[in-house]
Amino acid sequence: MRVDVVTVFPDYLAALDLSLIGKARQAGLLDLRVHDLRDWTTDRHRTVDDTPFGGGAGMVMRPDVWGTALDDVLGDDGHLVVPTPSGEVFTQRHAEALATEEHLVFACGRYEGIDARVAEHYRASGRRVSELSIGDYVLNGGEVATLVMVEAVGRLLPGVVGNPESLVEESHGAAGLLEYPVYTKPPVWAEHEIPEVLLSGHHAKIARWRRDRALERTATRRPDLIAALDVAALDKHDLAT
Numbered sequence: 001m002r003v004d005v006v007t008v009f010p011d012y013l014a015a016l017d018l019s020l021i022g023k024a025r026q027a028g029l030l031d032l033r034v035h036d037l038r039d040w041t042t043d044r045h046r047t048v049d050d051t052p053f054g055g056g057a058g059m060v061m062r063p064d065v066w067g068t069a070l071d072d073v074l075g076d077d078g079h080l081v082v083p084t085p086s087g088e089v090f091t092q093r094h095a096e097a098l099a100t101e102e103h104l105v106f107a108c109g110r111y112e113g114i115d116a117r118v119a120e121h122y123r124a125s126g127r128r129v130s131e132l133s134i135g136d137y138v139l140n141g142g143e144v145a146t147l148v149m150v151e152a153v154g155r156l157l158p159g160v161v162g163n164p165e166s167l168v169e170e171s172h173g174a175a176g177l178l179e180y181p182v183y184t185k186p187p188v189w190a191e192h193e194i195p196e197v198l199l200s201g202h203h204a205k206i207a208r209w210r211r212d213r214a215l216e217r218t219a220t221r222r223p224d225l226i227a228a229l230d231v232a233a234l235d236k237h238d239l240a241t
C-alpha cells in the first residue's frame with residue numbers, strides 16, 4: 001500500500017518512522033510519503049489560506065493550492081481521506097475498508113478547514129473521497145487524526161503485525177465487544193492477585209470468563225455497542241476461542 005500525506009507540518013508525521021509502522025516502511029510493506037503543502041504555493045510568502053466567504057472567525061485553506069497538490073499526489077488510483085471535525089466517525093470498519101485500498105492520500109487541514117470545493121471536486125470527478133473524524137472533540141488540524149488512521153489501517157496490512165491471530169481477538173472485533181482485562185507476571189503485585197480462573201489452564205472456563213468480563217465492560221462503558229451486538233458472532237467467536 002502507498003500512503004501519501006499532505007500537510008503544512010510534515011514533521012508532525014515523524015512518529016510514523018517509529019515502531020510497527022516504521023518497520024513496515026523499512027520492510028517495503030507500506031510506501032509512506034509525506035509532502036509539505038507549501039511546496040505547491042506560487043507566492044513568495046507561500047500562502048495556503050485566506051479569509052472565509054460569508055465572514056466569521058479564522059482562515060480557510062485555499063482550494064487552488066490544495067488542487068495542484070492533490071492533482072500531483074492522487075494519481076489515477078488515490079482514495080482521498082480528509083480528516084475533519086464534520087466527518088463520519090472513524091471506526092474499525094473504516095480501517096478495515098481503507099486497508100483494502102492500494103493508495104490512500106490524507107489531506108491534513110489546518111485553520112478552519114479546507115475549502116469545501118476540494119472534496120466536492122474530487123468526488124465529482126469520480127474519485128473515492130472519505131471525510132472522517134476520529135471523535136467528538138476538537139483538534140487544531142488533521143495531522144493527529146492522520147496518525148491515528150494510518151496506524152489503524154497500517155497494522156491491518158499483511159505482514160505488519162507479527163501474530164495475525166492478535167488482529168482477530170481485539171476490541172470492537174467481530175463480536176463488537178470491548179477488550180477483556182489482561183494480566184501478566186508477577187502473579188501478585190502490590191497485594192493484587194490474578195483472577196484464579198486464568199491460572200486454571202481450563203481453556204473453556206477462561207474463554208467464558210473473558211467473554212463475561214468483556215460483556216460487563218461493554219455494558220458499563222459502551223452501552224451503545226450492546227445495542228449493535230451480534231450475539232451469533234459473539235457465541236461463535238466465544239466457542240472458537
Ligand SMILES: CC(C)N1CCN(Cc2ccc(Cn3ccc4ccc(-c5n[nH]c(N)c5C#N)cc43)cc2)CC1
Pocket residue numbers: 057083084085087108109110111112113114132133134135136137138139140141142143145
Ligand atoms: C463557529 C466557528 C467559530 N466554529 C469554529 C470551529 N469549527 C470547527 C472546527 C474546529 C477545529 C478545526 C481545526 N481543524 C482544521 C482541520 C482539521 C481537521 C480535523 C480536525 C478534527 N478535530 N476533531 C477531530 N476529531 C478532527 C478530525 N479528524 C480539526 C481540524 C476546524 C474547524 C466550527 C465552527
